[in-house]
Amino acid sequence: MSKAVFLTGTGTDIGKTYISGLIVKKLAEAGKNPAYYKAAMSGNERREDGSLIPGDALFVQKTSGISQSLDEMCPYVYENAWSPHLASRVEGNPVDLKVVRKGFLETADKYDYITMEGSGGILCPLCFDERRIQLEDVIREFELSSILVADAGLGTINSVVLTAEYMKAHSLPIKGIIFNHYHPGNIMEDDNIFMCEHMTGLPVIAKVQDDATEIETDADVLAALYDEVKIK
Template sequence: MSRNLFVTGTGTEIGKTYVAGLLVKTLHDAGLDVAYYKAAMSGNDRRADGSLIPGDALFVKEFAGITQSMESMCPYVYEHAVSPHLASRLEGNPVRMEVVEKAFREVSAEHDYVVVEGSGGILCPLGYDEERIQLEDVVHRLRLPSVIVADAGLGTINGVVLTYEYMRQKGLPMRGILFNHYHEGDLMEEDNRNMCEEMTGLPVLSCIVKGDKTLAGITAEQVAALFS
C-alpha cells in the first residue's frame, strides 16, 4: 500500500491542482512511483463524443509526466463548475463514499505514493442529498495527513488560521503550508509567512512563484517525508 498526502486549500481557485502537480512532479523526477487522486472534479469540458475531460487529472498527468491513466485518478467527474454536491444534483451520479474509497485503494495498491487533492476548501461538501459527505470525511476515512495551500497575498492569515483551527478541531493531522503566487521580497507576503507560522505552529514548506516547475526550498526527500 502507498504512503499518502492530502492537499487542501484555504478556498477554491487557490492553486491546489498546480501545487498537487508540483508535489507529484517532485517525487516523479526523483524516480519515485507516485500517483494522483481526487474524489470528485467539477467544472470539466466535454470531448467531441460528449464524454467529460477530467481537467485537473489531465493537468497533473501532463505537468508531472506520469503515465497513470486519467480514469484511475478520479471516480466522479462533473461538468458544472460548482460544488460536487450541487453538480451531482444537476447531473446525477452522486458521490458515494464506498466508491471513493474503493477507487483510492486500487490506486494506492499500485503505487508507492499518492497525492490526494481536495475539492475547494476543507468544508466543501461532496455529497448531500443521498449521502452526506464532507471532504473531512474522506480525509478521516483514508487516514490522510494534509498540507494547506494558501495564496501568499492579502487576507491569507485569516484563511490559513481558520482552516488550521477547523482541521485541528476535527483531528486532521497537518504537515505544513505551501504559499502560492509568492513574490520574493514583498514585505507583506514575508510577514504573512511569518504570521501564519507563528499563529498555527505549522511550517511554510515552500513559497511558489507563478510558473515554477519545482518546489523551492524543499527537497524530494523532504517532500516524501510528508507522506504517511
C-alpha cells in the same frame, strides 16, 4: 506499502491542482513512483464524444509526466463548476464513499506515493442528498494527514488561521503549509507567511512563485510528509 497525503486549501482556486502537479513531478523525477487521486472534480469540459475530461487530472498528468491514466485519477467528474454536491444534484451520479475508497485502494496497489487533492476548501460538501459526505469524511476514511495550500497575498492570515483552527478542532492533522503566488522580497507576503507560521504553529513547506515549473523542496523532504496507507 503505499503512502499518501491530502492537499486541501484555504478556498477554491487557490492553486491546489497546480501545487499537486509540481509535487507529483518532483517525486516522479526522484523515481518514487507517484500517483494523483481526487474524489470529485467539477468544472470540466467535454470531448467530442460527449464524455467529460477530468481537467485537474489532465493538468497533473501533463505537468508531472506520469503515465497514470486519467481514469484512475478521479471517480466523479462533473461539468458544472460548482461544489460537487450541487453539480451531482443537477447532473446525477452523486459521490459514494465506497466508490472513492475502491479507486483509492486500487491506486495504492500500483503506486508508492499518492497525492490526494481535495475539492475547494476543507468545508466543501461532496454530497448532500442521497448521502451526507463532507470533504473531511474522505480524509478520515483514509486516516490522512494534510498539506494546506494558501495564497501568499492579502487576506491569507485570516483564511489560513481559520482553516488550521477548524482542522485542529476536528482532529484533522496538518503537516505544514505551502504558499502559492509568492513574490520574493514582497514585504507583505513575507510578513503574511511569518504570521501564519507563528499563529498556527505549522511549518512552511514551500513558497511557490507564479509560473514555477519546479517546487524547490527536496523530494525526500516531500516524501517524508506522506504516511502509510491504512487498509481497514
